[in-house]
Amino acid sequence: MSKAPSLATDTRLPPRAGLGLKTEHFREVLQTRPDLGFFEVHAENYMVAGGPFHHFLGRIREQYPLSLHGVGLSIGGEGPLDNAHLQRLAALIERYQPQSFSEHLAWSSHGPMFLNDLLPLAYDETTLKRVCEHIDQVQSSLKCTLLLENPATYLAFEDSTLDEPDFISEVIRRTGCGLLLDVNNVYVSCINHCRDPLAYLDALPLHATGEIHLAGFAEDADSLGERLLIDDHGAPIDNEVWRLYRTVLARTGPVATLIERDNRIPTLGVLLAEAAQADQLLNTAGGRP
Amino acid sequence: MSRYSEFAAALLDPHKACPQGLTCATGADPESRFAVYRNNVLSSLINALADNYPVVAQLVGEDFFRAMAGMYVQSAAPRSPVMSDYGADFAGFIEHFEPAANVPYLADVARLERLQVQAWHAADARPMDAHQVMQVLSSPASHDHLRVGLHPSLHLLQSPFAVVAIWAAHQQAPVVPFDPFSPQYALVLRNDLEVEVFAISPGTHDFIQDLLQGVSLSTAIDASTGRDSDLELEHTLAQLISHRAIIHLLPEQVLP
CATH class of the missing domain: 3.90.930 (Outer Surface Protein A; domain 3)
Structure with a gap:
């Protein structure tokens, strides 16, 4: 009989800055052992039998706390969750004993298709019920508290009946899951949907924040020439996002914070400098209120 | 057709109209916002293929490769979130891709690159x-x-x-x-x-x-x-x- 997976017993990520682990940096991380709070990996990249990915993650996990971040579970999907995928997640959790497991408020699969993007949901009672059922299923089968990430979106559904932060609050209330507060996503979505980021934050259950993400965005314009921000994880963190992050920390106290970079990946040194900047803010953030 | 079926189908087919029922607070045409999702899906899948088939891309040039990979993506969306498996049959597609017929060895180079990805992730022993x-x-x-x-x-x-x-x-x-x-x-x-x-x-x-x-x-x-x-x-x-x-x-x- 196989043992049920469970998150590491030191169950929280330390309230420090961490980095997404990039294959480009595997060797340098082991050689230089940078002073970081944790590493985060995309779970799906490690759903392979063997080879360098597991070799390096195994060694890096011996030195650092780990956050396992899923991008493929399609929690908002119309259909049932993919059980094979849940089993693959359980196997990774068993193997690497991460301090945290997180996923997105989005859908990415439909029928047999996987679309490899985080797609938007209609915020209504039907979706709310389905998302809560899926999160209940994830938490009971993985035996852990999921952190749910707020999305970056570019459009909305006309028949949505709930605001996004209200929807998220209700999911967290009903399922007991935590919040992965992506501050860049807050900023991107608020600009794209003409909302006030501070009001958006006010409406979120920030007390449930288990991790924060910071990233850079790309900028485009829509058909009216209005700012259209794209969450591409391909640039340094914007000053406005840093500013919003300071506001968040004043409300949450220090929370584990990931510097997220998935495209146009710079040297490890550049990312460590951003992590140091986050650490500085975390140090002055005081205790959790 | 459910709203997500329509959304998913339109993502993969640039000739399909933007799905109904979408809105945008700026008052902009939802089509210009939907294009972001369409582009994310197509470019992320094309990039996944480009990562795994670098020599195929060099042999035909980036523009040709992205056009070819885009047609493959539209004909064969992933069936699993495990992206290292995606494009396992890309060589078969290339073999029958008429515009690449004047590079007859292209499919076999793709097969060789696929074996390398497989070897990279194969079980340890x-x-x-x-x-x-x-x-x-x-x-x-x-x-x-x-x-x-x-x-x-x-x-x-x-x-x-x-x-x-x-x-x-x-x-x-x-x-x-x-x-x-x-x-x-x-x-x-x-x-x-x-x-x-x-x-x-x-x-x-x-x-x-x-x-x-x-x-x-x-x-x-x-x-x-x-x-x-x-x-x-x-x-x-x-x-x-x-x-x-x-x-x-x-x-x-x-x-x-």
């Missing part, structure tokens, strides 16, 4: 100690009835084109002149953490093929002799040992 292998192989008592266990990353490819030379010409090593239209046999494996690619002789290919299919060492050697093959047995075994490809030597199971 501890290679047998070289001295131990030599000891077993040099013991006349056991030699005849051995099955040779090869590393799970090891795969072969047979091509009517000089597929290894073409691939190697796009690596950093200096290019040795070659005829792309001469047949070549490839062996791909992962040695510790590095994926290695070799051109091997036809006889070596057939011999290792036999071993992969579980034929005993002695039977594989006999078959090779029967084929009047160019196999250089000692050299081949020495190469397999030095590249840490042998993971066990087990006595052939005698059926009751």
Whole structure:
């Protein structure tokens, strides 16, 4: 009989800055052992039998706390969750004993298709019920508290009946899951949907924040020439996002914070400098209120 | 059709209209916002293929590759969130992709690159100690009835084109002149953490093929002799040992 997976017993990520682990940096991380709070990996990249990915993650996990971040579970999907995928997640959790497991408020699969993007949901009672059922299923089968990430979106559904932060609050209330507060996503979505980021934050259950993400965005314009921000994880963190992050920390106290970079990946040194900047803010953030 | 079915279908088909029922607070045309999702999906999947097929991309140029990969993506969206599996049949698509017909070896180069991705992620297996292998192989008592266990990353490819030379010409090593239209046999494996690619002789290919299919060492050697093959047995075994490809030597199971 196989043992049920469970998150590491030191169950929280330390309230420090961490980095997404990039294959480009595997060797340098082991050689230089940078002073970081944790590493985060995309779970799906490690759903392979063997080879360098597991070799390096195994060694890096011996030195650092780990956050396992899923991008493929399609929690908002119309259909049932993919059980094979849940089993693959359980196997990774068993193997690497991460301090945290997180996923997105989005859908990415439909029928047999996987679309490899985080797609938007209609915020209504039907979706709310389905998302809560899926999160209940994830938490009971993985035996852990999921952190749910707020999305970056570019459009909305006309028949949505709930605001996004209200929807998220209700999911967290009903399922007991935590919040992965992506501050860049807050900023991107608020600009794209003409909302006030501070009001958006006010409406979120920030007390449930288990991790924060910071990233850079790309900028485009829509058909009216209005700012259209794209969450591409391909640039340094914007000053406005840093500013919003300071506001968040004043409300949450220090929370584990990931510097997220998935495209146009710079040297490890550049990312460590951003992590140091986050650490500085975390140090002055005081205790959790 | 549910709202997500319509959304998903329109993502993959740029000729389909933007789905109904979408809105945008700026009052902009939802089409211009939907385009972001469409672009994210297509470009992320094309990028996934470009990462796994770098030499194919170099052979046809970036623009051609992205157009070809885009058509593949539209015809074969992923079936799993495990993206390392995506594009396993890209070579089959390329083979029938008419605009690439004037690069006849393109599909086989894709097959060779696919084997490298597979080798990179293949299961781990501890290679047998070289001295131990030599000891077993040099013991006349056991030699005849051995099955040779090869590393799970090891795969072969047979091509009517000089597929290894073409691939190697796009690596950093200096290019040795070659005829792309001469047949070549490839062996791909992962040695510790590095994926290695070799051109091997036809006889070596057939011999290792036999071993992969579980034929005993002695039977594989006999078959090779029967084929009047160019196999250089000692050299081949020495190469397999030095590249840490042998993971066990087990006595052939005698059926009751």
